[in-house]
Amino acid sequence: MKLLDKYIISKFLTAFFFTVVMLVSVICVIDYTEKNDDFIHHNLSFGHVFTHYYVYLFPYFANLLSPITIFLAVVFVTARLAARTEIVAMLASGMSFMRLLLPYLMGASIIGVLTFGLVGWVIPKGTKEIVLFESLHVKEPWRFEGRNVHMKISPKSYVYLESYSSGNNTGFHFALETFDGTILRRRMTADNLAWDSVKHAWKMSPQLVRTFVGTQQETLHTIPARDTTMNLYPKDFANTYRLAETLTSPELDALIANKILRGADDTAQYLSVHYERFAYPFDILILTFIGVV
Structure with missing residues (x-):
């Protein structure tokens, strides 16, 4: 120089x-x-x-x-x-x-x-x-006020909640639907589920499971109350105000990868920040x- x-x-x-x-x-x-x-x-x-x-x-x-x-x-x-x-x-x-x-x-x-x-x-x-x-x-002050929430948690699975309380991390009238293409194969419903922060799992009330075989056959069975895990967390209902801007590049990449794994449709805003x-x-x-x- x-x-x-x-x-x-x-x-x-x-x-x-x-x-x-x-x-x-x-x-x-x-x-x-x-x-x-x-x-x-x-x-x-x-x-x-x-x-x-x-x-x-x-x-x-x-x-x-x-x-x-x-x-x-x-x-x-x-x-x-x-x-x-x-x-x-x-x-x-x-x-x-x-x-x-x-x-x-x-x-x-x-x-x-x-x-x-x-x-x-x-x-x-x-x-x-x-x-x-x-x-x-x-x-x-922010609180989750969404009702009739639909969320994709994997390429073939969708979650539905009639309502969710962010104060105690409890959801009501829960449904988990699994599709094969456009055909519904399985539907599990429960009255409520609550997040256990110690076990990092959902405490779910008794569930009714419907399994569809072909176009006309249907089987039903119940599952007692239990703790279970799925690709759904309280942070999915947290405040997303400027979320992408608060994540470091490795954290942002991990979030994008998780959304792509889920098959989510809202990755564009996070990819935009990544490329920016x-x-x-x-x-x-x-x-x-x-x-x-």
Whole structure:
């Protein structure tokens, strides 16, 4: 790395971090102004809000705005170099445009790698704290209010619940249906089931099982109350507000794999976040190139 490369990279990184700090600071001030009534309502001091909310919100916004801030930083640095005729001197000395672009791309690569690490492992943990704080002090208390819930738990199995109480993790009027293609092969029903957090299993009331053979034959038998496991958990009824953003990349991949295994139809939103995280470094490189050009 030559002295010129170090010079441009230092100018570039300095401009980038300065732009991030200034822009995100303004956004946080505006955000604080909008939510101040909620903070006063809950008797929260500025110190508590800062250490439990804005210390996590600042890097979240910084990462969110990193592509546009890096573009602004590139334009600013290039304009400064051009105003001082430094770029003219570089090109007049025989330096090619691609050689001039190299230190910009090196700086963008540093930021891209840093951003990829932050967005995949660090920022999701902070986002989890943001969501927790907002659920306690900004948004209305959450509870599961779904009725007549249908959920796919495997490629061939569907669960139905007339209602579910998230307070005590209890479901009512439960049904588990197993299909072969479009043909119903088995249906198990129970009045209720409750989650046992010690055994990590469902306590299920007596069940009635219907097994369908062919198109007209049907057998019935009962099963006494028991503990059982299935690919269904209380977290499936938990608050999914910004769930994908609160998961690290390995956790997000595990969630997507589980949904694909189930044959669920709502994987698109999680795959979108997954691909978005991998796209960030490339966004930065592309916008850096555009800014220099």
